[in-house]
Amino acid sequence: MSGTASSGTAPEPRRRGRPRRSPGDAGPGARERILQSARDEFSERGYDKTSMRGIAKAAGVDAALVHHYFGTKDDVFAAAIEMSFEPALVIPAVLGQGGTDGIGERLARYFIGVWENPATRAPLLAVVRSALTNETAAKVLRTFVLRRLLERVAAELDVPDPTFRAELAASHMVGIAILRYVIKAEPLASADPERIIAMVAPTLQRYLTQE
Amino acid sequence: MSGTASSGTAPEPRRRGRPRRSPGDAGPGARERILQSARDEFSERGYDKTSMRGIAKAAGVDAALVHHYFGTKDDVFAAAIEMSFEPALVIPAVLGQGGTDGIGERLARYFIGVWENPATRAPLLAVVRSALTNETAAKVLRTFVLRRLLERVAAELDVPDPTFRAELAASHMVGIAILRYVIKAEPLASADPERIIAMVAPTLQRYLTQE
Numbered sequence: 001m002s003g004t005a006s007s008g009t010a011p012e013p014r015r016r017g018r019p020r021r022s023p024g025d026a027g028p029g030a031r032e033r034i035l036q037s038a039r040d041e042f043s044e045r046g047y048d049k050t051s052m053r054g055i056a057k058a059a060g061v062d063a064a065l066v067h068h069y070f071g072t073k074d075d076v077f078a079a080a081i082e083m084s085f086e087p088a089l090v091i092p093a094v095l096g097q098g099g100t101d102g103i104g105e106r107l108a109r110y111f112i113g114v115w116e117n118p119a120t121r122a123p124l125l126a127v128v129r130s131a132l133t134n135e136t137a138a139k140v141l142r143t144f145v146l147r148r149l150l151e152r153v154a155a156e157l158d159v160p161d162p163t164f165r166a167e168l169a170a171s172h173m174v175g176i177a178i179l180r181y182v183i184k185a186e187p188l189a190s191a192d193p194e195r196i197i198a199m200v201a202p203t204l205q206r207y208l209t210q211e
Numbered sequence: 212m213s214g215t216a217s218s219g220t221a222p223e224p225r226r227r228g229r230p231r232r233s234p235g236d237a238g239p240g241a242r243e244r245i246l247q248s249a250r251d252e253f254s255e256r257g258y259d260k261t262s263m264r265g266i267a268k269a270a271g272v273d274a275a276l277v278h279h280y281f282g283t284k285d286d287v288f289a290a291a292i293e294m295s296f297e298p299a300l301v302i303p304a305v306l307g308q309g310g311t312d313g314i315g316e317r318l319a320r321y322f323i324g325v326w327e328n329p330a331t332r333a334p335l336l337a338v339v340r341s342a343l344t345n346e347t348a349a350k351v352l353r354t355f356v357l358r359r360l361l362e363r364v365a366a367e368l369d370v371p372d373p374t375f376r377a378e379l380a381a382s383h384m385v386g387i388a389i390l391r392y393v394i395k396a397e398p399l400a401s402a403d404p405e406r407i408i409a410m411v412a413p414t415l416q417r418y419l420t421q422e
Contacts, residue, residue, distance in 0.1 A: 046344070132343050132393055133257070142396040150396075167390060167399045168410055175386025179378060182343055185353040185361075188378045199379055203414045 031069050034059045038066075038080040043126035047077060047137040074136060078144040084123035100158070104205025108197045111173045115181055116193060125182065128174075146170075157208055169207045172200065242280050245270040249277075249291040254337035258288060258348040285347055289355045295334035311369070315416025319408045322384045326392055327404060336393065339385075357381075368419055380418045383411065 037058035041050045052073055056063040070076040114120045130137035150170065154162035176196065180188045188196070248269035252261045263284055267274040281287040325331045341348035361381065365373035387407065391399045399407070 129344055132389070133340055138394050142394050146390075146394070146396045161398070164398045164402060164406075165410075167396065168387075168407075171386035171390045171399065172383045172414075173386065174389055175382035175384065176379075178343070178385055178389065179357075179382045183349050183353050183357070185357045185378065187372070187375045188382065191375060195375075196379075199376075199418070202417070203383075206413070207410070 047130035047134040078140045100209045105201035108200045169204045258341035258345040289351045311420045316412035319411045380415045
């Protein structure tokens, strides 16, 4: 903004923690580094407290580069969410194996597996927490991620209102994740995953395949 | 703290918004007023940003009175949650009507009704948001509220692992609430409540009654 504010003495020293501005200096893999930093920052601080500057600093690049690659904070958040949901992109494969026979169990097993793995659980938790406390984050989740995901699943189904069915199934899995992994309410929190899968599979099977 | 800080002129004016300290001045219904203020404050600000002082101010009493009636911030939060969950206390009645026939539908209808009503939805949202972002709030929810509620429901059931069954049913309803009322993800967000009840009732029925 104030390009003339320098007091005309020596060249203004670069501020600590603020690397050079040119994208050329960011080195290879800068985009991936930014995305990883964004995911970490959103995970640790939540949507509200995460800043473009903080993401840039964690990635060792200038904030301008974050803007250059991703646009706004919402866009970075969306990209970070998409990365977190990458495992979800295999859902159509999960659905596709062997047709709709046993689809409920495969989906339940896949979902519990993603949440049981600490590496995939952390970013999912961050997304859930951000979306529940910040309307912008909620909008990004429902617009960019959930809608696409549900439509992708719905496309594989042969029932009336497939998106509604897919979302009902998703709602159950979201609720289990929240009680088991976030609130840690017993007895669900320490139940054997296989026991949960065995109970939930018929529910998902019914939602996704029965009229 | 600094009772001698007054500069010795006129009697120190009472600070704005800080009523007299004596519990006797709080007037009738002070406890209920504090509880209502606590619920409002937790709803609006979330657990982290709510203070005992803020609750006291909103209720028009001294913070000491809040401590006197409720103890710590956690205790006030627990009491506010219990008040928010009061509608849930009718669950045994919901369960009891006509035995277990149609129990799934009655429970689904009751739950959706509570969330469809803005007056009961707001405090529930506050609880969910607080518990998802603050470990202390989560602990209060699972220890004071969820456990009691699940045990109460479980006592009415005649299946193996009734508490686990009750929690599975609860998880589905929690997930629906989150996708429909918090994330507002379509098509669930604008689906006819009756359509949701019709789909979910058989699931709850199975969890609560079938071995």
